[in-house]
Every structure is written in structure tokens, then in C-alpha cells.
Amino acid sequence: MTRTRRELVGRALFWAVIVVIAIYLLFPFYWAINSSLKTEAQLQMTPGTFVPRAPGTDDISITLQNYSAVFQNDRFLTGLKNSVIVAVSTTIISLVVGSFAAFALGKLRFRGKQPSLYLILSMTMFPQVAVLTGLYAVIATLQIPAIPSMILSYMLFTLPFTTWVMTSFFEGLPNELMLSAQVDGATPFQTFYMILLPLTLPALVTTGLLAFINAWNEYLFALTFTTIEPDARTVPVAIALFTGQISFQEPFGEIMAAAIVVTIPLLVLVLIFQKKIMAGLTAGAVKG
Amino acid sequence: MSAESVPVDKNHEPVKPKKRGISELAKREERLAYILLIPTLVILFIIAFYPLGSVFYNSLTDRQFASAQEPQFVGLANYSNLLSVTLIELEPEIDDAGQIIRDPETGEIDYPPVVSVLPREPRRYREFTQFGLFGSQYVIGATDPEFMRAIYDTMAFTVITVILETVLGLGIALVVNSEFKGRGMMRVVMLVPWAIPTAVSSRMWEWMFKDTRAGFFNILFQRLGFGSGQIPFLVDQSWQLPAMIAIDVWKTTPFMALLLLAGLQLIPSDLYEAADVDGAGKLRQFWSVTLPLLRPTLAVALVFRTLDAVRVFDLFQIVLAQSRYSMASFAYYRLIDAQQMGYSSAASVVIFFIIFVFAILYIRMLGVSND
Numbered sequence: 001m002t003r004t005r006r007e008l009v010g011r012a013l014f015w016a017v018i019v020v021i022a023i024y025l026l027f028p029f030y031w032a033i034n035s036s037l038k039t040e041a042q043l044q045m046t047p048g049t050f051v052p053r054a055p056g057t058d059d060i061s062i063t064l065q066n067y068s069a070v071f072q073n074d075r076f077l078t079g080l081k082n083s084v085i086v087a088v089s090t091t092i093i094s095l096v097v098g099s100f101a102a103f104a105l106g107k108l109r110f111r112g113k114q115p116s117l118y119l120i121l122s123m124t125m126f127p128q129v130a131v132l133t134g135l136y137a138v139i140a141t142l143q144i145p146a147i148p149s150m151i152l153s154y155m156l157f158t159l160p161f162t163t164w165v166m167t168s169f170f171e172g173l174p175n176e177l178m179l180s181a182q183v184d185g186a187t188p189f190q191t192f193y194m195i196l197l198p199l200t201l202p203a204l205v206t207t208g209l210l211a212f213i214n215a216w217n218e219y220l221f222a223l224t225f226t227t228i229e230p231d232a233r234t235v236p237v238a239i240a241l242f243t244g245q246i247s248f249q250e251p252f253g254e255i256m257a258a259a260i261v262v263t264i265p266l267l268v269l270v271l272i273f274q275k276k277i278m279a280g281l282t283a284g285a286v287k288g
Numbered sequence: 289m290s291a292e293s294v295p296v297d298k299n300h301e302p303v304k305p306k307k308r309g310i311s312e313l314a315k316r317e318e319r320l321a322y323i324l325l326i327p328t329l330v331i332l333f334i335i336a337f338y339p340l341g342s343v344f345y346n347s348l349t350d351r352q353f354a355s356a357q358e359p360q361f362v363g364l365a366n367y368s369n370l371l372s373v374t375l376i377e378l379e380p381e382i383d384d385a386g387q388i389i390r391d392p393e394t395g396e397i398d399y400p401p402v403v404s405v406l407p408r409e410p411r412r413y414r415e416f417t418q419f420g421l422f423g424s425q426y427v428i429g430a431t432d433p434e435f436m437r438a439i440y441d442t443m444a445f446t447v448i449t450v451i452l453e454t455v456l457g458l459g460i461a462l463v464v465n466s467e468f469k470g471r472g473m474m475r476v477v478m479l480v481p482w483a484i485p486t487a488v489s490s491r492m493w494e495w496m497f498k499d500t501r502a503g504f505f506n507i508l509f510q511r512l513g514f515g516s517g518q519i520p521f522l523v524d525q526s527w528q529l530p531a532m533i534a535i536d537v538w539k540t541t542p543f544m545a546l547l548l549l550a551g552l553q554l555i556p557s558d559l560y561e562a563a564d565v566d567g568a569g570k571l572r573q574f575w576s577v578t579l580p581l582l583r584p585t586l587a588v589a590l591v592f593r594t595l596d597a598v599r600v601f602d603l604f605q606i607v608l609a610q611s612r613y614s615m616a617s618f619a620y621y622r623l624i625d626a627q628q629m630g631y632s633s634a635a636s637v638v639i640f641f642i643i644f645v646f647a648i649l650y651i652r653m654l655g656v657s658n659d
Contacts, residue, residue: 014468021464043502047506097328101327101329109318113321125647127640127643129639137629160332266483277479
């Protein structure tokens with residue numbers, strides 16, 4: 001009797017902890033949704049309500065005006081477009097270039113392999129801010145427009161990561177695959193793109209997802225390089241500098257709506273690919 | 289027949305076809321490897337090594353951005369401007385009778401204004417902080433108190449967030465590691481804060497920290513009987529850093545937990561079974577099995593988090609702008625607002641070295657734990 005009771009209490013405690021953790025992690029997101037559904041007047045109500053309620057009465061009253069304002073905001077829409085262009089290009093280029101390098105590092109024998117490997121590994125810890133002024137000068141001198149310069153500079157963190165993870169993946173593929181392809185008369189490069197590359201598809205998806213998310217979320221370079229070219233701003237910069245169409249005050253209702261709009265594609269990615277993302281995160285960290 | 293099929297060269301000496309084939313192949317392989325590596329190395333040269341070199345070089349000049357003025361070589365002047373500190377004991381003011389002057393109302397000792405005490409030549413020092421020790425009053429002066437504050441704040445931010453995130457992350461990892469229904473869902477939930485762009489989560493929290501009871505934290509604090517419901521979290525000096533820490537801990541703890549969870553799952557379960565047989569309690573199992581085996585993962589997670597925290601930018605720039613800097617946002621504003629490329633570069637180099645030192649320290653620690 002006492003034993004089952006103790007087990008029951010234990011289980012209840014356990015679930016209480018789980019619920020507390022889940023609430024802690026989700027609450028700011030909930031509060032943003034809640035605020036995005038309020039009018040300016042409802043946002044200024046004190047104390048703020050946990051669901052959108054009409055001032056005066058306590059009826060629940062939800063508005064979608066913040067969302068329609070966000071979708072009519074040209075700066076935000078341009079930001080979305082820019083973010084897609086930048087993040088997709090960064091991902092594709094770093095996957096192509098990175099898997100070339102990774103194949104060389106993981107499967108080919110050559111002199112200088114160890115130093116190259118360490119060089120690239122050390123790059124994964126490279127602080128972006130350390131090259132900020134230098135990179136800004138390079139871009140200004142070469143007069144590269146903001147969007148290509150973001151794509152180029154994001155390689156600073158996506159390329160070493162992609163190369164590193166893909167290298168360890170290539171290393172894991174059996175050598176016999178290469179040998180038997182060579183016996184059949186394939187050149188090493190043919191072996192690479194006809195036999196090994198298809199096998200690394202799962203790793204490509206994983207690293208690609210992480211590269212995409214990192215590029216989508218990047219802020220420092222995006223903010224710096226679009227200083228004189230506001231039309232090239234990506235979503236994080238647009239949200240950080242968000243101002244309303246009319247109101248002088250910071251329109252937090254619209255900002256929250258924009259935040260939700262930006263976050264939802266990421267959440268969908270996470271829901272679909274959670275296993276792959278986890279694998280990529282731990283490959284980057286646990287093996288690093 | 290078989291003798292004739294062996295290839296013979298012009299001097300009628302049999303060659304070793306196998307060996308030549310292999311070395312030929314090896315050469316081709318090596319050439320291919322270099323060709324494949326070139327794009328990566330060229331890109332990294334353009335965006336990392338060359339800019340880093342120019343940052344080091346610029347840090348020794350007074351270069352202004354977008355200015356026609358020829359930059360002058362100034363040696364280490366930028367660094368001494370950034371980093372000079374001085375400690376001076378304040379002498380109490382004494383009246384004509386040789387008595388220490390005290391404030392007539394509070395009875396506290398009157399000190400002269402620090403401006404009169406701090407050196408003005410060759411560089412002007414400004415007050416960084418004052419403190420009392422063993423009955424004496426001291427002032428710390430710095431040539432750039434803002435950068436000193438940025439270093440101090442960033443370090444405090446780093447140490448506190450990393451500790452909190454590790455402890456909380458480990459706790460969450462241990463809970464989620466046990467079998468229960470909805471564990472998969474829980475992991476998705478844990479990825480949410482990580483996946484949201486920092487720019488976005490910073491604005492979400494900025495709104496929760498609003499200085500009226502429209503903000504969540506003012507509602508919460510007032511309900512708990514703390515504060516008037518008007519706490520200006522993001523303006524009040526003493527609340528700014530805790531607010532930054534709260535945001536970062538929320539965003540990064542789940543990431544830490546996920547890494548540690550991956551580490552926990554590498555621990556073979558028969559170790560726990562053996563410990564059960566030996567009659568070791570849960571707590572004992574944690575200390576003698578879990579923690580030692582988790583150490584490599586824990587170490588790597590710590591490295592990643594620390595290096596990330598030292599270079600924190602998004603959070604400080606978005607929420608606090610120029611009212612309080614992290615080291616990175618200081619460098620950013622010196623570059624973009626003040627156009628002081630040389631000075632900003634010097635600040636970047638300082639950040640680079642601090643991160644470098646942390647990295648070396650950690651590599652040492654990891655090396656030791658590997659033995």
C-alpha cells in the first residue's frame with residue numbers, strides 16, 4: 001500500500017516537473033502570441049491580461065489587425081524575401097563547397113591533411129565580431145552589394161561546420177566502396193559524386209538544416225552590411241528595427257505578430273526534422 | 289607465353305607495373321584533394337584570415353571609416369586608450385583646522401570630486417567605479433570606462449549564464465532522459481527557444497520586461513508582492529544585467545540540455561543495473577556513474593557555451609542599444625556610429641584574445657581529462 005502510494009507521489013512530482021519545464025520553455029512564445037492578438041488599447045491595459053480581453057468588460061476579444069498590418073508592411077515582406085535568398089544560397093554553397101573539402105579530408109590521402117583539418121576545426125570557434133571591421137572594409141573596397149556580401153560572410157560559420165561534420169561522415173563510409181569503384185575504372189571524383197555523395201544524403205540534410213537555421217537567424221553581419229542599404233535587410237534586422245507605419249511608439253503588437261510569423265516556419269522545420277537536427281547539433285558538439 | 293606478357297621497357301628490364309600504378313594513382317589522388325580543398329580555403333581566406341589580418345593592422349592606426357583622411361600609424365595608442373586603468377586612494381577633504389570634513393546631515397566623510405584626483409595627462413582618466421576598503425576610499429579610473437564596463441559586464445554575463453545553463457540544463461536532461469510518454473514531444477519543445485532567432489526572442493522578452501504592468505514581469509512581481517509594478521527592468525542599472533541573463537538562460541538552457549541528453553544516452557544502461565545490484569542509491573549513482581561518464585560531453589558543451597557567451601551581441605544591441613554594452617556591441621557601435629575603424633579594430637582584437645585564452649584554457653582542461 002505505502003509502496004504504491006510513494007510511487008504515485010513520485011509520478012505526480014515527476015509530471016509536475018515536466019509541466020513546469022514545458023511552461024518555462026513555451027511561455028514567452030505564448031505571451032508573444034497573446035500580445036499579437038491584442039489591439040493597441042488592449043496592449044496598454046494594466047495589468048496585462050493572459051488572454052486578449054476587451055477593455056471594460058472581461059470578454060475575450062481577439063483581433064488579427066496586427067497580422068494584416070505585418071503582411072502589408074513592405075519592409076517586413078522584403079525582409080522575408082531577402083532572408084530566404086540569403087539563407088538558401090548560403091546553405092547550398094556551403095553544402096557543395098563543404099562536401100568537396102570533406103571528401104578530400106575524409107577519404108583521400110594527401111600531404112597536409114592534418115593541418116587542414118585543424119585549421120577548419122579551429123574556424124568553428126572563430127568569433128565573428130573579430131573580423132567585423134576587416135570584413136566591412138573588404139566589402140566596401142570591392143563594392144559588393146549587401147546580399148552577396150551576407151551570403152559570402154555567412155560562410156564563416158556555415159562552411160567550417162559543414163566541412164567538419166561531413167568529413168566525419170565520409171570517414172565512416174567503408175573504404176571498400178571506393179576501392180571497388182576504382183577497380184571498375186571510376187576516377188576518384190566519379191566515385192565521389194556517383195557513389196559516396198548519394199550515401200551522405202542524410203548527413204547533407206542534417207548539416208544543411210543547421211546551416212539554414214544559423215543563416216536565417218544571423219544578425220551581426222546582416223545589421224552591419226545593410227547599414228547603407230536598407231532594402232537588403234533580412235528578417236532579424238527588420239524585426240530589430242521594426243517601426244510602425246503610423247504610430248510613433250514602438251508597435252509591440254505588430255512586432256509580436258512579425259515574431260510569430262518568422263518563428264512558425266522554423267517550428268515546422270523543427271517538428272518535421274527534429275531527429276536530424278538533434279543529430280547535427282550533437283555531431284557538431286559532441287565530436288568537436 | 290606468360291613470360292612474354294610481362295611488360296618490358298626499352299632497356300629490357302621488367303618494370304613493376306603495380307608500384308608505378310599505385311604511385312600514379314596516389315599522385316592523382318593528392319592533386320584531386322588539393323583541387324577539392326581550394327574553394328573552401330579561398331573562401332575562408334577572403335572572409336576570415338585576410339580580414340583578421342587587416343583588423344590587427346588597423347588596430348594600430350587611427351583609421352576612420354569612409355574618410356578621405358590618410359590613416360596614421362599610432363602604434364599601441366588604441367590599446368592603451370582602451371585598457372588603461374589606475375587605482376587611486378581618495379584623501380578626505382580637510383578643513384583649515386585639520387579636521388576631516390563630514391557631511392552635516394549624514395555624517396559621512398566628504399571626498400573631493402574624483403575628476404580632480406584622476407590623471408589628465410597624457411590621457412584623461414574618467415571614473416570607472418569607487419569602493420571602500422578598510423576605512424579608505426578608492427577610485428578606479430579608466431581612459432575608456434565604457435569599454436571597461438563592457439568587459440566587466442560581458443565577463444559577469446558569461447560566468448553567470450554558463451553556470452546557470454549548465455546546472456539547469458543538466459537537471460532538465462536528467463528528467464527528460466527517463467522513459468515517459470510524450471518524451472519526443474518534450475524534445476521538440478526543447479528545440480523551440482533554440483530555433484527562434486535571437487533578434488526575435490530579444491524583442492519578445494523586451495516586451496515581457498516592459499516598465500508598466502502591461503509587461504509580464506511587472507505583473508508577476510507585483511502579484512508576488514515585490515515592487516510597485518513599475519520596475520524599469522531595462523533602464524535601471526541594477527536590473528539590466530539580470531534581465532539579459534534571464535533571456536539568455538531561457539534561450540540556451542534547452543540547447544545545453546539537448547547536448548547533455550545526447551551524452552547521457554551514450555552511458556550504457558548495464559552500469560546502472562550493476563549499481564542497483566550493488567545497492568547504490570540514485571544520488572550515489574549520479575555522482576559515481578553519471579557525472580564521470582558525462583564529463584567529456586559536459587566539457588565540450590561548456591566550451592561552446594562560454595565562447596558563445598563571450599561574443600554575445602544580438603541581445604545587448606537590440607535590448608540595451610547604447611545604454612550598456614557587451615564587448616561585441618561596443619566594437620559595433622565604435623565602427624558604425626563613431627566610424628572609428630582603428631579603435632573598433634583594437635576592441636575586436638581584445639575580444640579575439642580573450643576568446644583565444646578561454647579556448648586554450650579549455651583545450652588544456654580537456655586534454656587533462658582525456659588522460
